[in-house]
Amino acid sequence: MVIVSKSAAQQSLTVVDNRTNKVYEIPIKNNSVLATDIKKIKAQRQLDTDREEDETEQGLRVFDPAYMNTAVVQSKITYINGQDGILRYRGYPIQELVKKSNFLETAFLLIYGELPTKSQYSTWHDEIMHHTFIHSDIEGMFKSFRYDSHPMSMLTAAFSTMGAFAPEANPSLRGQKLYSNAASGNRESLEVLDKQIFRIIGKAPTLAAASYRMRQGRPFNRPAQGLSYTGNFLYLLDNLSGHQYQPHPVLEKALDALFIIHADHEVNCSTATVLQVGSSLVDPYSVIAAGCAALYGPSHGGASESAIRMLIEIGSPENVPAFMEKVEKRERVLVGFGHRVYKNVDPRSTAIRALAEEVFAVTGRNKLLDTALTLAEYASKSEFMRKRNLYPNVDFYSGLIYQAMGFPLDFYPVLFAVPRCVGWLAHWRQQMLSPGGVKIWRPRQLYLGEGEREYVPAEQRKEKSEATVFDAPVEVGHGADSKRNALATYKDESGNTWTKSKL
Incomplete structure (x- = not known):
């Protein structure tokens, strides 16, 4: 150049x-x-x-592989400056919102653009909290899962299932412009759009708690009125047979703050998935299910779980140098450090660090904290880490808090998904309200494959010279019954006799 x-x-x-x-x-x-x-x-x-x-x-x-420098939307929702470590929702610094706001107020801000007035907040709060119940048949769907199913798999399926219980919210049944008509101020479209927002935000904790209770083998709780959004979530998770359940205020406040911190993060992997799927004008339940599927991945919402597993593996502070030596030799991956966007301190990790001390004061000091702090200190002095701008990110400390609060590791992505529904809905709503209409997303590719070829009959084909392991299926192992079937003789539906099973 x-x-x-x-x-x-x-x-x-x-x-x-x-x-x-x-x-x-x-x-x-x-x-x-x-x-x-x-x-x-x-x-x-x-x-x-x-x-x-x-x-x-x-x-x-x-x-532009992996969208390293491609802007795909014009947005007014979240601003990130990765060089300076800045994160703002609608112009408000994340640190301010964590200190002064609450999750439902921040949700209103993200979706509608301004902090709500007292009257607006009262209506918003009531709508959300009165849309917390789920259809009893959806509870039956949860009961159909294996006992050891991952909670995130159950949550993804649950959101998709919810769409089947709301046919009036399906553009395939009500007309493809059911939501995009809202851009012109169409009152009916706006009403349908906002109602689904109430439903999804209200029911997200109920669905998440059902996945948790299913894993525990406990009956599902019904949502409680009179508790806060996160207070009700903790009730749904933990209440057994007592009355007037009240979660500990420090844990309730900490979870609410974590929900604010996780509510949105610009056009990340799952939000890009939401917008990609949303551009087809499908119903919002399918959109949120797609977001959950993307968030499930260990490189995205599963990172806090991976970070704790890494700390458990390290074990104690004295083992940190040996582990870091393997990291610097590229023999191991350091989870919980670095970020695709932030080339400085992740502002969310700063806000979470203070929360961690408040939680530990109630739950007791997390045994992994000393290992985590030693790892963070070692990394801050490492030339290898500094050159690569690898600082502790949001997953590093949030996992410690979740563990201190007693959540199982495989539930961490679900705790991420519940608040992230708000960010997904904010971006989806903004997409539906695009004045120029919604264009379906269709990225291009660079085709590097074979040019035009002639079809070759099977009997004339030869195996590729210098074939690699990627050029055909590898041998797959099957259960012990396949050995027995291989020795059996049977006739197929066409009457042909087989002496070896192809199962």
Whole structure:
């Protein structure tokens, strides 16, 4: 790349296509250029350098694996500055909201753009808390799972199932513009849209608690009126046979703060999934189920679980140097440090660090805390870590709090998903209210495979020379019954006799 300085600053990009010697002036707006403007840069296909599949004559494409530097939406919801460690919801710093707000108030802010008035908050709170019950048949769906099913698998299925119990909320049944019509101010569409927001936020803790109780082998609790959002969640999780259950205020407050911290994080993996699926105009329950499926992954919402498993494996502070030595040799992966966006301290981890001490004062000091602090201190002094901008992230401390509060490791992603429903809904609503309508997402690819080939009959085919393990299925092991079946003789539905099973 050659950099040439010009005297007069202009909000544009001058591009010279050396293939054609043509000069293009591309506008810059909000420090970005339109990918469709890049597509206007075209050239004739060169037979010696261009493949037919490169589609050279159709315009230049932008290749950006894993969306490393691609803006896919214009948004007013969350701002992140990874270099300076800044996170703001609708302009409010995350630290301020954790100190002064509560989860439902922050949820209103994220979805509707402003902190609610007293009257607005009262209505909002009542709507959410009166949409906490789930259909009894959904409880039956939970009971159909194996006892050892992962709670996140159950939660994902539950949100998808909820859509089947709300046919009036399905654009496939009510018309594809059921929600996108809201962009014009259509009152009926806005009402349907907001009702699903009430339902999903209200029922998320109930569904999450059902997945927990299912794992415990305990009967499901019914939502309690009069408790806070997180207080009701703790009641749903823990109440056995007593009356007037009240969770400990410190734990209730800590969980509420963690919910604020986890409510949104711009266009991360799961939010991008929500927007991708939402662009097809499917119902919001399917959208949230898709978000849960993305969040489930160990590189996303499963990271706090992985961080605790790593600390358990390290065991004690004296084992930290040996573990870090393996990390620096790239023999092990350090979980809970570094972030795709933050190249400085994760502001969420700063807010959580103070919460951790409050929780430990009630629950007792987490045995893993000393190991975690030693690891963080060691990492801060490591040249290997500093060069790579690897600082403790939100998963590092949140996992410690969850463990101190007694949650099982496999429930951590669920504790992430419940509040993240708010962020997903905020982005989905913003998408549905797009003045220009909702365009279905359809990324391009660079095709590097074979060119056009002729079909070869089976008897003329030969095995690929220098074949690798990736060129055919590997041998898969089966249960012991497959050995017995291999020795059996039977006839299939067509009457053919088999002497070896193909099961």
